[in-house]
Amino acid sequence: MNEVRRLIEKNRRILIVDDNRSIHEDFEKILGTAAANDRADLGVLERELFGAEAEAEAERFELDSAYQGEEALQKVRLAREREQPYALLFVDVRMPPGLDGIQTTARLLEQDPEVGIVICSAYSDHSWEEMTSVFGTTDRVLILKKPFDTIEVRQLAHALQRRWELARLASLKVEDLTSVIDAQMRELKTANEALKREAALREDALRRLGESHEQIRALAYQDGLTGLPNRRLLNEHLEKVLARARRKGTEFAVLFVDVDNFKLINDTVGHQAADQVLRKLAESLGSLIRSDDLLGLYVDDVDPAATITVEPIGESVLSRLGGDEFIVLLPDTRDRFAAGNVARRILAHLEQPISADGHEVFVTASIGIATFPSDGTTSEILIRNADTAMYHAKQQGKAAFQYYSAAMNAASVERLTLESGLRRALESDGLELHYQPQIDLRSGKIVGAEALLRWNHADRGYISPTTFIPIAEDSGLILPIGEWVIERACRQAMEWRGAGMPPLPIAVNVSGVQVRRQELTELVRAALAATGLEPQYLRIEITETAIVAVRERAIELLNQLRDLGVSLALDDFGTGYSSLSYLKSFPIDMLKIDRSFVAEMLTDHTTASIIEAIVSMTRILGLKVLAEGVEDQAQFAFLKQLGCDSVQGYYVSRAIPPADFARFFTTFDGTSSGFGRA
Numbered sequence: 001m002n003e004v005r006r007l008i009e010k011n012r013r014i015l016i017v018d019d020n021r022s023i024h025e026d027f028e029k030i031l032g033t034a035a036a037n038d039r040a041d042l043g044v045l046e047r048e049l050f051g052a053e054a055e056a057e058a059e060r061f062e063l064d065s066a067y068q069g070e071e072a073l074q075k076v077r078l079a080r081e082r083e084q085p086y087a088l089l090f091v092d093v094r095m096p097p098g099l100d101g102i103q104t105t106a107r108l109l110e111q112d113p114e115v116g117i118v119i120c121s122a123y124s125d126h127s128w129e130e131m132t133s134v135f136g137t138t139d140r141v142l143i144l145k146k147p148f149d150t151i152e153v154r155q156l157a158h159a160l161q162r163r164w165e166l167a168r169l170a171s172l173k174v175e176d177l178t179s180v181i182d183a184q185m186r187e188l189k190t191a192n193e194a195l196k197r198e199a200a201l202r203e204d205a206l207r208r209l210g211e212s213h214e215q216i217r218a219l220a221y222q223d224g225l226t227g228l229p230n231r232r233l234l235n236e237h238l239e240k241v242l243a244r245a246r247r248k249g250t251e252f253a254v255l256f257v258d259v260d261n262f263k264l265i266n267d268t269v270g271h272q273a274a275d276q277v278l279r280k281l282a283e284s285l286g287s288l289i290r291s292d293d294l295l296g297l298y299v300d301d302v303d304p305a306a307t308i309t310v311e312p313i314g315e316s317v318l319s320r321l322g323g324d325e326f327i328v329l330l331p332d333t334r335d336r337f338a339a340g341n342v343a344r345r346i347l348a349h350l351e352q353p354i355s356a357d358g359h360e361v362f363v364t365a366s367i368g369i370a371t372f373p374s375d376g377t378t379s380e381i382l383i384r385n386a387d388t389a390m391y392h393a394k395q396q397g398k399a400a401f402q403y404y405s406a407a408m409n410a411a412s413v414e415r416l417t418l419e420s421g422l423r424r425a426l427e428s429d430g431l432e433l434h435y436q437p438q439i440d441l442r443s444g445k446i447v448g449a450e451a452l453l454r455w456n457h458a459d460r461g462y463i464s465p466t467t468f469i470p471i472a473e474d475s476g477l478i479l480p481i482g483e484w485v486i487e488r489a490c491r492q493a494m495e496w497r498g499a500g501m502p503p504l505p506i507a508v509n510v511s512g513v514q515v516r517r518q519e520l521t522e523l524v525r526a527a528l529a530a531t532g533l534e535p536q537y538l539r540i541e542i543t544e545t546a547i548v549a550v551r552e553r554a555i556e557l558l559n560q561l562r563d564l565g566v567s568l569a570l571d572d573f574g575t576g577y578s579s580l581s582y583l584k585s586f587p588i589d590m591l592k593i594d595r596s597f598v599a600e601m602l603t604d605h606t607t608a609s610i611i612e613a614i615v616s617m618t619r620i621l622g623l624k625v626l627a628e629g630v631e632d633q634a635q636f637a638f639l640k641q642l643g644c645d646s647v648q649g650y651y652v653s654r655a656i657p658p659a660d661f662a663r664f665f666t667t668f669d670g671t672s673s674g675f676g677r678a
Contacts, residue, residue, distance in 0.1 A: 011087040011164055012061045013079070014157060017072040017104060018092040018120070024065045027090065030153050031061040061157060069099030069107075076112050086115055087164035088157060090144070093121045102126060106135035114167055115140070116160040122146045223320040225275055226282035234319035234327055238379035241331050245372055252331045253339035256368040256386035257285075257346065259324035260398040265361060273357035278324065280354050281363060286318050288349050289328060289342075327383065336371055340412045341474045343367045343401035350399075366393040367401035375404045419475050421457060422468055426481055431455055433488055434655035437664065438507070438626060438648045441640040444670025448539070450507040450648060451489040452655040453481070473513045482514045483523055490531040490538060492658055501665060507539040509571065512546030515553065521560040528564070535565030539590070543572045547586060555585060562587045569626070574610065583621060591618050595629025595649070602634055615642050 016027045064086070066072035072089070079085050089108060093101035105117050119131065121143055128143060135141065144156065221233040229237065238254075245252055259265075259281070266274040319327045328346070330339055346367065353360045368390030376382040385404040393402040403412055425431050431453060438448040455463045472478040486508050493506045514520055520540075528535055540561055547554040547570070558568055569590040570583075574597050583591075593614060600607040611627075618625040627639050630649030639647055653664060 010161075011085070011168075012161060013064065013084065013086045014061050014088045014090065014161075015064045015066060015072060015075060015079075015086045016090050017066045017069065017095070017101070018090070019067050019095040020092070021067070023092065023120075024063075026148070027153075028063055030148075030150050031157055032063050061161070068095055069101070069104030072104055073107055073111060076108060076115070080112060085112060088160045089115055089117045091117055091119050093119060093126065102131050102134045105131075105141060109135055109138065109140065114164060114171075116163060117141045118144045118156055118160070120144050120146060120148075223322075226279050226320050228282050228286070228326075229319040231319070231321050234321070234329070235379055237319075237329060238382070241329065242372065242377075242379060244331075251333050251336065251372060252329070253333050253342075253369055253371045254382045254386045255328035255330065255339060255343055255346075255401075256370075256383065256390040257326040257328060257365050258367075258390050258394070260364040260366055260394070262324035265363070269356065269359045269361060273359055273361075276356040277354050277361050277363065278320075280356065282318070282320060282326070284349065284354075285326065285328070285346065288346065289318050327386075333371070336374070337412065337415055337474070339369045339371060340401065340403065340415070343369060344416075347399060347401065364399035366390050366398050368393055368404065369401060370404045415471060418463070418468060419471050419477070422455065422472060422475075422477055425455055425457075426477065426484065430458070431481065431484065432657065433485065433492065434657055435492075435506075435661040436648050436655040437653050437661070437668070438646050439652050439670060440646050441636075441644055446504070446665055446668055446670070447646060448505040448507060449661065450509075450541070450655070451485065451492070452509075453485055454655075469511075473511055476513075478511045478513050479518050482511060482518065485509075486524060486538075487527040487530065490527045490533040493533050493537055494531050495658070496662060496665075499662060501662060503534075503537055504665075505537045505539055505567070506533075507541050507569065509541045510546075512543065515542060515546050515557060520557055521564065524561060524566060525564060536567065539567040539569055541569040541571040541592065544570050545572070551585075555587075558587050573614065583617075583623075588623065590624040590626060593625065593627045593644075598627050598629045598635055598639075598649070599631070602638060608638075611639075611644075612642050615644055619643070 014027075014031060016024050018024060064075065066075050072091070076086060076089070091101045091105055091108070095101060095104070099107075101119055101121070105119060108115065108117060117140060119141060122145070131141075131143075132138075142156065142160070144153070221230060222228065223230045241252055244250070259278075262274070265277060269277075317329045317331070319329070321327060328342070330342060333339060347365065350363050350365055353362050355361075368386045368388065370376055370382045370386035370389060372382060375385045389402045389404040393400045396402065401412075432455070433451045434454050435449040435451055437446045438450060439445070440447040453465060453469070455465075455468050457463050469478070472481055489506045489508050493504060497503055510520065524538070524540070527533075528538065542554070542558075547558075561568060567589045568587065569592055570586065570588050571592045572594040573591045574594050591614065593611060597607055597611055601611050602608070615625055624645045626646045626648065627644050628648055630636050630639065630647040630651045632651055635649075636647060636651055656664065
């Protein structure tokens, strides 16, 4: 700190502000030259006040005079401009005709932030509270009551003069300290900027190092032409998927994809264009493999809002082995047919030509399929067997796929045959709807019917829905079939009514595929409009698994259907998530207890308790409850005792054709002790 700045020049300048000249003369006597002779006495007082040695040499104060408030303000301003400020002001309260002492004090406090002020006031003048209401509370203002006491005036003058000096010294110390802090802050800022530059250099070096690592990894694990994972990365992924499949007991499939006649393509369009074909093929296959549409063919309960997440390999499900060979890895396949569905979709996808270097190239491929664990339990064996199956596909004429297992090939052919037959049945009106009665347990009357799809094959007779419905869902045929079912059920309800039957609600099942991919609301609206059926006589049934898989989409769909006036039922309840929170969020009217619970409820106490809890829960939620698969009188009676609303099953009747249902409805007597099964 600068020692010279510690030495503050004594400031003994005092301004007397009073309109009475005799007052100025009195202050001169007290504080001016005449008062210097009495300095010794003040030395004692000063020691008592400040605990310091009194000055050896008596000094007088430098007095200046102002006779009005405005004059005082002007003198204070000029003194500060000349850097000769006053240390103290004595201000009289009454100074007619201008500003009074209080107003003058208020303005002086604003004008000089350091000066001390003594207000000279008689006892009859303003109170301290009145004064502070004008200039505010401050420690820079004191009051001196008239008449003055000489010693008191001198004490005030010395004390306030010393206060001014100490305040100035403190201010200078603060300035010096601020200067030191500013200098240190500048040094710190400079050092900080240097550190930031060094950190930026380090970060840039780390980034370049990271890029180098990525480049090295790319060279080691990625195919240089297509950017796909290469054989090395594929093997690492396969080992991880193998370990997880062994741990969880799941299946997965390896598809070996080989481009047909690629040498001919190479010779025809040249190596550059052929490379471009491979790059575009890799990009196209990669997008197809990750699409929601394809995922639904081999993974259960796919949420369209989600992308493929394959632990632990992320989205890397397509690899290039080299040349024109690719591997598709399908983790967690839901069944052994799933890989065939994917292969079929890949072959259909390749029917579109690829543009490369001005050429339009048509590409086909042969695909071999090996599944874990039936076709191999190591990555080497699985790839080798998939390769073998691929060559079998080429021997069959190319542009095809083959399973490694002969039995799987036969099953795949059978599945393809059924799909073709199902497609022809839809086109030639070969599908049927049968109707199963639903009985109210209180009244014993038929209160509804569920429309159930049947396929009467020309050569094989009736084929089980558990066989052809999964094929319809995998192939996408479920969409036109579902549309036909809704329209046909609505039309049948109106035909029965036209034949004299009372209005009867019709229940129609909707597939999870329809929920994900079809505009169901518009489809139902169109069917109701085309047939004239009132919305309250149509009930849409959706399984809880299908709803939960695409919850947000399903809730939106259910609300739209509810707005149409259609009633809604949650089918197969108890086989999926069975969450109360889900039930509260779904705008449904009815729960349908799955037949597996009904089959065990009389022999398993826990199952019976579950059904009882479901019935109680529906009462709380204000829902109806229907039990499926009622086979005998004991089940019927038990459900009635629990308070279940309605039932359906073979105890009442199997699903029967429309004409048989009409006769059954006419002759049915729900009051009898047993039901004759149709």
